[in-house]
Structures are given as structure tokens and as C-alpha cells.
Amino acid sequence: MLLVKWLKKEAPVINFDYVKPTTEQNALTACKDPLAQFIAGGTNLVDLMKRGVTNPEKLVDITGLPMSNIEQKGDNIFIGSLALNSVVAEHELIKKHLPLLSQALQAGASPQIRNMATVGGNMMQRTRCGYFYDLSMPCNKRTPNSGCGAKEGYNRMHAIFGASDKCIAVHPSDMCVALAALDATVLIANGKLLRRVPFKDFHKLPGSNPEKDNNLLKGELITGVEVPINAAFAQHSLYTKIRDRASYAFALVSVAAALEMNGKTIKDIRLAMGGVAHKPWRLTTAEQFLKSKEATPANFKQAAMLALKDATSYGHNQFKLTLAPNTIVHTLHTLAGI
Ligand SMILES: Cc1cc2nc3c(=O)[nH]c(=O)nc-3n(C[C@H](O)[C@H](O)[C@H](O)COP(=O)(O)OP(=O)(O)OC[C@H]3O[C@@H](n4cnc5c(N)ncnc54)[C@H](O)[C@@H]3O)c2cc1C
Ligand code: SF4
Structure with missing residues (x-):
């Protein structure tokens, strides 16, 4: 009885139009309406709609478009935006050339969600900040200029880099951290031209x-991502994710690392972190420091300290100031085998 009352009071009726185009042009046209939104696997968007965080008047289902191919194109691997997270993680080209991406995807969500989630949807998924999902709380991301509940609230999962007075949320994706480290490019269709955006500038x-x-x-469609093949990085790469549970939990912090070694010397390196900023966070200062240096515990520790130079905490997330450098050092030690 109580449940029925609760359901009657809380469960809103959600009305929206639904279309399922089969060509890119029709999808772009259908999504021109101001309150139209693309839907792919629906694993994030449907949750947001059920909670009233977002209220599209039209859903443009893009799963009928031919955008799920994974193939080698010259020196790049192309991954269509509708490729499922589970398929990408297990694909032979990805395992051979981009094992870092495969590891990051395997670390995300659960097998069931990875079977629905797409590459484009993963890039576009919204923050997991609890205040963003709670309509009774202020949140500048959900309702501009309403305030930020997290700054003075419970902010254990929140950013230590690049936050602003307005928002301290983090981007929750694992896949995107690997793609940022691997210098991927995002391919975007808007009906006129194919726009190419370096992954580090997408978020x-x-x-x-x-x-x-x-x-x-608004209305632009991600058609895929292109990732350069780097044989050295494919041999030496590792994704470390620190989380509260072994499955079904977002990163407290994560590190994506790829090394090109020349004997004991680091010839080239890519480092990025997740769970620490509003976007996948490239550690360029640490990368520069480690280039041409020996892979030693002292150098890794110094690089981690440099990476954390501008980090700030907001109270409950202070532990990240220790966890983040420790995870960088642990990942590099494991990769270098020392
Ligand atoms: C319980 C749970 C645990 C999770 N844990 C993790 C985790 O540990 N790590 C992690 O990385 N993720 C995690 N996720 C998130 C999951 O990876 C995302 O929900 C998923 O990747 C979204 O993909 P989708 O295809 O379902 O997107 P949808 O929900 O369909 O769409 C999400 C957004 O993307 C937009 N969109 C989709 N495709 C395109 C496109 N081609 N072009 C333009 N816009 C597009 C939609 O308009 C929408 O705004 C978790 C999710 C859940 C529910
Ligand atoms: S951190 Fe960002 S998403 Fe979270 S409450 Fe503040 S404004 Fe909203």
C-alpha cells in the first residue's frame, strides 16, 4: 500500500517521441529539434530520464546506423561509435594493438552493462556526482547557477585537478582515460563536414x-574514434583502477600508462588519470620528466610528485592526494618490472 502510494507520488509519466533512422543524414536531421537527443545503449540516458535529470522530447535511436565496425586503417585502428564496450574489449585488433584500451574497458561497469554500452555513449556519459542525480539538491551542472551541493557536501569521489568554483565533479569513464593516453582522435559528423578533435580536447x-x-x-554525432598504432606501447601498457569494489564501481583513481623502453631508459611514455578531474587527466609534466630517464623507483616517485603539484582536495576526497601518486608509482613499477 505504502509502496503504491510512493510509486503514485514519485513515478512521473515520461512522454517522448521515438524515431529510429537508418542513415546518418536522417539521424542528424531528426536530432535538430532543441529537445531531441541521441540514444545508443541507453545505460546512462534512461537512468537520467527516470530520475528527471534530463527530459528529452524526442529520442533519436542511432543503433540502426552502420557505425559499429572495428578495423585497421593504415597506421590507425578505427573504432565505430556504436561498437559495444564488450566487443571492443575482446576484439583481436584491440587486444593486439591497444591492450591498454582493452584493459580499461574490462575494468568498467559489469559484463551486462558493457554488452549494452557503446563507445560514443561511454564518451558522453554524465558525471556520477550524487548531487547531480538528486533533484532536491543544488547542482550547477544540472541547473546552471543553482549552486554546487558537493563543494561543502560529501565529496569523496570528486576532483583534485582542474575543478572550478562552480563544479568539482569528475568524468566517470575508464575507456576515455586509455583513449586520452593513447592520443586518440574523435570523429564527428554534423551534416556538412567530418570534424576531427584530438581526444584530449574533447572533454x-x-x-x-x-x-x-x-x-x-548540439546535434553533432560521434561516428568513431581513431587510435594510432604504437607497437612499443602495445608491449608495455597497463591500466590500474582503484575502486571500492572489484566490479560495478567507478574509479576512485585510475592510471593508464604506456612505456617505450630502450634497455633501462624510458624512450617515450604516455600517462593519464581517471577519477581525478572533469576530463581524463593527461600527466604531461610527469611524462616530460620521465622521457630519457632511467626507470628507477626514485624517478617514478619524483614524476608522481610533479604530477600532483597542482592537486587540491575538498575534504572527504583528501585521501586521493596520497592514493593518486601511490597509484602512479605502483603502475610504473609494475610496468617496468622493478
Ligand atoms: C551501474 C553502472 C556502473 C557503471 N560503471 C562504469 C565504470 O566503472 N566505468 C565506466 O567507464 N563506465 C561505467 N558505467 C557507465 C557506462 O559505461 C555508460 O553508461 C555507457 O558507456 C553509456 O553508453 P550507452 O551507449 O548506453 O549510452 P546512452 O545511455 O545511450 O547515451 C549516453 C549519452 O551519450 C549520447 N550519445 C550516445 N551515442 C552518441 C553518439 N554516437 N554521438 C553523440 N552522442 C551520443 C546520448 O545522447 C546520451 O547523452 C556504468 C554504468 C552503470 C549503469
Ligand atoms: S560537483 Fe558539479 S555535478 Fe556535483 S553538485 Fe557540484 S555542480 Fe553539480
């Missing part, structure tokens, strides 16, 4: 408009 910092997570324009 944005919150600044004064945290309602925008990334630089995709």
Missing part, C-alpha cells in the same frame, strides 16, 4: 559553464 574542464561536459555541439 572540457567545468570552468564557469559546468553544464557542458565536452566540446560536442
Whole structure:
């Protein structure tokens, strides 16, 4: 009885139009309406709709578009935006050339969710900040200029890099951390031209408009990502994810690392972190420091200290200031076999 009352009071009726185009052009046209939104696997968008965080008037289901191919194109691996997270993780080209990406995907969500989640949807998934999902709380990302519940609230999962007065949320993806480390490029269709955006510039910092997570324009469609093949990185790469549970939990911090070694010397390196910023966080200062240096515990520790130089905590997430450098050092030690 109580449950029925609760359901009657809380469960809103959600009305929306639904279309399922079969061509890219029709999908772009259908999504021109101001309140239309693409839907792929639905694992994030449907949750947001059920909670009333987002209220699209039209869903443009893109799963009928031919965008799920994974193939080698010259020196790159192309991954279509509708490729499922589970398929990408297990694909022979990905395991051979981009094992870092495969590891990051395997570390995300659960097998059931990875079977529905797509590459484009993973990039576009919204933050997991509890205040963003709670309509009774202020949140600048959900309702611009309403305030930020997390800054003075419970902020254990929140950012230590690049936050603003307006928002301290983190981007929750594992896959994106690997793609940022591997210098991927995002391919975007808008009906006129194919826009190419370096992965590191796709997501944005919150600044004064945290309602925008990334630089995709309204109605633009992600068609895929291109990742350069690097045989040395494929031999030496590792994704470490620290989380509260072994499955079904977002990263407290994560590290994606790839090394090119020349004997004991680091010839080239890519380092990125997840769970620490509004976007996948590339550790460029640490990368620069480690290039041409020996792979030693002292150098790894120094690199981790440099990486954390501008980190700030907000109270409950202070532990990340210790966990983050420890995870960087642990990942590099494991990779270098020392
Ligand atoms: C319980 C749970 C645990 C999870 N744990 C993790 C985790 O540990 N690590 C992790 O990385 N992720 C995790 N996730 C998130 C999951 O990876 C995402 O929900 C999923 O990747 C979203 O993909 P989708 O295809 O379902 O997107 P949808 O929900 O369909 O769409 C999400 C957004 O992307 C937009 N969109 C989709 N495709 C395109 C496109 N091609 N072009 C433009 N816009 C597009 C949609 O309009 C929508 O705004 C978890 C999710 C759940 C529910
Ligand atoms: S951290 Fe960002 S998402 Fe979370 S409550 Fe503040 S404004 Fe909203």
C-alpha cells in the first residue's frame, strides 16, 4: 500500500517521441529539434530520464546506423561509435594493438552493462556526482547557477585537478582515460563536414559553464574514434583502477600508462588519470620528466610528485592526494618490472 502510494507520488509519466533512422543524414536531421537527443545503449540516458535529470522530447535511436565496425586503417585502428564496450574489449585488433584500451574497458561497469554500452555513449556519459542525480539538491551542472551541493557536501569521489568554483565533479569513464593516453582522435559528423578533435580536447574542464561536459555541439554525432598504432606501447601498457569494489564501481583513481623502453631508459611514455578531474587527466609534466630517464623507483616517485603539484582536495576526497601518486608509482613499477 505504502509502496503504491510512493510509486503514485514519485513515478512521473515520461512522454517522448521515438524515431529510429537508418542513415546518418536522417539521424542528424531528426536530432535538430532543441529537445531531441541521441540514444545508443541507453545505460546512462534512461537512468537520467527516470530520475528527471534530463527530459528529452524526442529520442533519436542511432543503433540502426552502420557505425559499429572495428578495423585497421593504415597506421590507425578505427573504432565505430556504436561498437559495444564488450566487443571492443575482446576484439583481436584491440587486444593486439591497444591492450591498454582493452584493459580499461574490462575494468568498467559489469559484463551486462558493457554488452549494452557503446563507445560514443561511454564518451558522453554524465558525471556520477550524487548531487547531480538528486533533484532536491543544488547542482550547477544540472541547473546552471543553482549552486554546487558537493563543494561543502560529501565529496569523496570528486576532483583534485582542474575543478572550478562552480563544479568539482569528475568524468566517470575508464575507456576515455586509455583513449586520452593513447592520443586518440574523435570523429564527428554534423551534416556538412567530418570534424576531427584530438581526444584530449574533447572533454572540457567545468570552468564557469559546468553544464557542458565536452566540446560536442548540439546535434553533432560521434561516428568513431581513431587510435594510432604504437607497437612499443602495445608491449608495455597497463591500466590500474582503484575502486571500492572489484566490479560495478567507478574509479576512485585510475592510471593508464604506456612505456617505450630502450634497455633501462624510458624512450617515450604516455600517462593519464581517471577519477581525478572533469576530463581524463593527461600527466604531461610527469611524462616530460620521465622521457630519457632511467626507470628507477626514485624517478617514478619524483614524476608522481610533479604530477600532483597542482592537486587540491575538498575534504572527504583528501585521501586521493596520497592514493593518486601511490597509484602512479605502483603502475610504473609494475610496468617496468622493478
Ligand atoms: C551501474 C553502472 C556502473 C557503471 N560503471 C562504469 C565504470 O566503472 N566505468 C565506466 O567507464 N563506465 C561505467 N558505467 C557507465 C557506462 O559505461 C555508460 O553508461 C555507457 O558507456 C553509456 O553508453 P550507452 O551507449 O548506453 O549510452 P546512452 O545511455 O545511450 O547515451 C549516453 C549519452 O551519450 C549520447 N550519445 C550516445 N551515442 C552518441 C553518439 N554516437 N554521438 C553523440 N552522442 C551520443 C546520448 O545522447 C546520451 O547523452 C556504468 C554504468 C552503470 C549503469
Ligand atoms: S560537483 Fe558539479 S555535478 Fe556535483 S553538485 Fe557540484 S555542480 Fe553539480
